[in-house]
Amino acid sequence: MTNKIDPYNYMKGFGNHFTSEALKDALPKGQNTPQKCPYGLYAEQLSGTAFTVDRKNNQRSWLYRIRPSVCHQPFTKLVPKFHHITNKFGIDDVHHIPNQIRWSPFKLLPENNKKTSVETNFVHGLHTLAGAGDPTTKNGLAIHIYIANVNMDNTAFYNSDGDFLIVPQYGRLDITTEFGCLMVVPNEIVVIPRGIRYSINFPDGSSRGYVLEVFGNHFELPDLGPIGANGLANPRDFLTPVASFETKECDFTIINKYAGQLFVTQQDHSPFDVVAWYGNYVPYKYDLGKFNTINSVSFDHVDPSIFTVLTSKSAFPGTAIADFVIFPPRWAVQEHTFRPPYFHRNCMSEFMGLISGVYEAKAEGFLPGGASLHSHMTPHGPDSVTFKKASNEELKPVRVADGTMSFMFESSLMLGVTEWGMSNQVHIQHDYWEAWKDLKSHFDATKEV
Numbered sequence: 423m424t425n426k427i428d429p430y431n432y433m434k435g436f437g438n439h440f441t442s443e444a445l446k447d448a449l450p451k452g453q454n455t456p457q458k459c460p461y462g463l464y465a466e467q468l469s470g471t472a473f474t475v476d477r478k479n480n481q482r483s484w485l486y487r488i489r490p491s492v493c494h495q496p497f498t499k500l501v502p503k504f505h506h507i508t509n510k511f512g513i514d515d516v517h518h519i520p521n522q523i524r525w526s527p528f529k530l531l532p533e534n535n536k537k538t539s540v541e542t543n544f545v546h547g548l549h550t551l552a553g554a555g556d557p558t559t560k561n562g563l564a565i566h567i568y569i570a571n572v573n574m575d576n577t578a579f580y581n582s583d584g585d586f587l588i589v590p591q592y593g594r595l596d597i598t599t600e601f602g603c604l605m606v607v608p609n610e611i612v613v614i615p616r617g618i619r620y621s622i623n624f625p626d627g628s629s630r631g632y633v634l635e636v637f638g639n640h641f642e643l644p645d646l647g648p649i650g651a652n653g654l655a656n657p658r659d660f661l662t663p664v665a666s667f668e669t670k671e672c673d674f675t676i677i678n679k680y681a682g683q684l685f686v687t688q689q690d691h692s693p694f695d696v697v698a699w700y701g702n703y704v705p706y707k708y709d710l711g712k713f714n715t716i717n718s719v720s721f722d723h724v725d726p727s728i729f730t731v732l733t734s735k736s737a738f739p740g741t742a743i744a745d746f747v748i749f750p751p752r753w754a755v756q757e758h759t760f761r762p763p764y765f766h767r768n769c770m771s772e773f774m775g776l777i778s779g780v781y782e783a784k785a786e787g788f789l790p791g792g793a794s795l796h797s798h799m800t801p802h803g804p805d806s807v808t809f810k811k812a813s814n815e816e817l818k819p820v821r822v823a824d825g826t827m828s829f830m831f832e833s834s835l836m837l838g839v840t841e842w843g844m845s846n847q848v849h850i851q852h853d854y855w856e857a858w859k860d861l862k863s864h865f866d867a868t869k870e871v
């Protein structure tokens with residue numbers, strides 16, 4: 423169903439200082455705030471880091487726009503019954519569960535047509551599934567699922583709480599941002615940093631995907647250490663839109679997520695009126711198919727951190743608030759090795775989703791559009807069918823996960839599951855624990871190998 427045509431233009435590179443003009447010479451020359459800007463535009467700075475952050479981590483962009491963002495009426499709060507977002511992750515607000523949890527695919531909404539009249543845009547279709555921490559202290563994360571079927575007509579959204587890393591699983595995202603437009607297809611991801619206004623259309627109708635929201639540090643590429651200067655997600659493959667603007671004057675709704683609540687306001691013009699911009703605080707997309715996958719070519723199963731695409735660091739070195747990790751198609755060649763993921767218990771929370779295909783550790787039950795959560799120190803690993811097969815198979819080089827893409831949001835924080843995530847609006851597989859119940863003892867004290 424996915425038509426992969428992408429009508430938009432992009433600039434390449436991660437963390438670059440870009441410049442983009444939709445009209446020739448719309449950027450001021452040699453300064454940020456001339457007394458009068460070209461074409462009668464307004465200058466506006468968007469700061470993604472504190473003014474005083476060290477130079478190498480400082481992120482900001484300058485936007486030259488028809489009207490400054492401040493031209494809007496006062497915000498009013500949208501009562502919680504009109505949305506499904508929360509940032510309350512305290513012990514009494516969400517469910518902290520040591521069991522292995524698995525959700526069947528989150529139900530798509532019916533196509534929006536006259537018969538069904540269910541109309542849900544991206545923002546109203548966001549359901550918080552799990553999280554930890556608090557955006558007011560800029561520490562933590564939330565995981566949302568979106569299920570939606572209508573465009574955000576004359577509506578824009580921005581998030582004061584953190585950055586959104588969006589993983590579309592079903593249906594493309596046609597995104598208009600203040601910086602330009604992006605078309606994002608399943609198997610690509612898009613990051614929209616804090617504060618940037620955007621609107622999402624669903625060219626394929628009813629759509630579904632996952633969102634990782636981080637309240638603290640922005641996403642960055644992981645360090646490569648002994649891997650060397652190349653590998654994993656290459657900076658050149660991150661794409662940022664080019665400036666484009668509209669001059670629409672009409673009633674426009676702006677929705678703001680602020681401290682886990684939604685606020686709404688109106689203005690009389692489109693916020694997508696940025697004629698030119700420059701800077702390094704930008705939205706970007708990345709095709710997961712471009713990941714340069716590195717793994718063991720000798721023996722043993724390597725930890726999945728080798729598949730990290732992006733990370734949002736905590737204050738503790740090497741310990742992420744959230745890593746975005748993928749399990750891409752690759753060759754498995756390890757000798758005398760049990761090749762699928764090992765049995766393990768982890769001091770991190772592991773939330774997993776499946777974009778397409780079958781995940782190597784689970785023969786059944788983990789399905790595209792579904793999810794699993796293995797919390798701090800919760801034991802998990804290959805199901806019994808996978809264990810039996812992989813313990814006995816001939817170890818020739820094989821393609822793993824061809825046509826498949828799964829991912830993990832791995833966090834050092836202890837995730838709580840929301841009321842929605844436990845409700846009968848979703849389907850928790852209560853028999854998930856049985857995936858391991860047939861793992862019998864093979865112990866024989868007389869047999870060394």
Ligand SMILES: O=C(O)Cc1cc(O)ccc1O
Nearest residue numbers: 725726762763764772783802
């Ligand atoms: O639990 C999982 O399926 C994710 C995972 C994969 C892997 O290859 C090693 C460790 C790990 O947590």
Ligand SMILES: [Fe+2]
Nearest residue numbers: 766772796802
């Ligand atoms: Fe795991």
